Amino acid sequence: MSQPALLDSQLWLLTAMTACKGLSHGLALAARSLGVDENIVSAPPRGDRLDRIGIYHHGYWQRLLECLRADYPMLLKLLGPSLFDLFARGYIASRPSRSPSLHDLGAGFAAFLAASQPDGDQSSCRLPVELASLERAYVEASRAMGVETMEQAPLDEWLSLLAAADPFAGLRVPASVRLLETTLPVHEYWQALRREDAEPPQPEARHCMLALARTQWRVQIHALDPWQYQLLRAMRDGGSVSDALCRSADADEAGRQRAQLLLWLPAAQQLGLLCHVAGA
Template sequence: MPSLHDVQHWLLTVMTTPGGAERGAALARQHHGLAAGELVHANAVADPMRRLGVYADGYLMRLYDCLAADYPMLQRVMGDDVFGFFARAYLWENPSHSPTLYDLGAGFPAFLARHRPPQTAADDGMWLLPVELARFERAWLETMRDHGPEHAHNQALTASPWAAMNVTHWTVPPCVRLLDLKLPLIPFWQAMAASDEVPQCPQSENSLVAITRMHYRVSAYPLTYWQYGMLDALRQGCDLHQASRRVENQDMPQERVLADWTLWIPVAQELGLLVAAPQHQRD
């Protein structure tokens, strides 16, 4: 007579093995030495495998619902059938191993990018759209969950660029996500949010975006290359001098980068993209 512990792990293997209940039952028999007929009785309605399939299919559908909840706009763009095909393939290839379902869909954008048809052109907007939209939606979700400027203590907005000049150390809040996209998705996203209709796919175009949160409200903003570069460098631990050296080029020397940066600081603070570093980090 198998122990309760063995039966529980046997059923868990049947339910969660990628490929369905039959594959799970075969794997469970290898691992635990127990066959489905020994633990699940047949009745007039269903045999053991059909009864086990109810649990295995229900487990997969629960994960699918979580993935669809994380990517609602992507599901609208792709349609239920196509989204369902890729979502189930993703779940079979990437079974859940985390105690939180928040982690379940983290790899979905990369999964879609890896499974692009080989004959598809790199700038094909119709294929780029699901990949880039998935990146956008995941970043939006992460911004909602991560720490924002609401958690920064004693943070007063600088009233003018001249006041900002007295602060030499700035940090980017953890909630900020910087995206280097191949499609201009902010207008597309806004149109999707305002209507049930799916807008026309935008033309391929490089687009630098910051997704951030201020007063617990998430928003997305377009960035210039130097704004993106400065925020990215600061996030990597650079000081202002190092960051401006990274961003400078022939058309925009370091002095101009720093001047434009100083003028932009009050705006960036108001958007939730910057906070002054705590005093102990400045010393």
């Protein structure tokens, strides 16, 4: 058999080592698509060609599984290694990454878990899906551009901001902030999983509005009041801040709401939820 061109050899190895149903399936796919079999590979001194090719196939899948395990450590702890790897392999096979960065590999894992649930009542399946959503948000918050290198506005600029007609001018939500709504207190369950060796009790349903933010290179999870969540979401998405806030017809109540809001703004900066760059 004549030696195939370099590109055909590369495509053959890529097809063989990335096939989701095992090495034999990958070799069959490569043979059908490129007309080349395993004899393209030199026989090793010991063992056979399949052993040599299998090293690449096994290494490829193990590396991708290791990336997902690293991004979803508490989901791995909840499901156990066997069940986690079953879902992870199915995810990688059905939604192969198109990004050159392995950081993007697990971006759709939570959506894959949700789509994998059986029809009907899915309340019992919400925990792994929402835990995966939280862990993905945590990973994204840790890798995005944060506020650590920004020159933050001093306190006197914040005081002038509070007195301005539009206190939101110049404010923005940092790229490292992630907002998440859940039907379970999954952040509390996640923290319990991190602390304990044994699996904590299943959490009871409770609507939660969460923000993940990074300060001093550490990601923290904050439970927000509805008005705080709606405000941050409106500022992040370019929506109307006024529409996002609850307005009261009563002048005294409206004044109290405004005072509560304005007092929260500097605290939100300290938590990494908002930033007001000096001179902006």
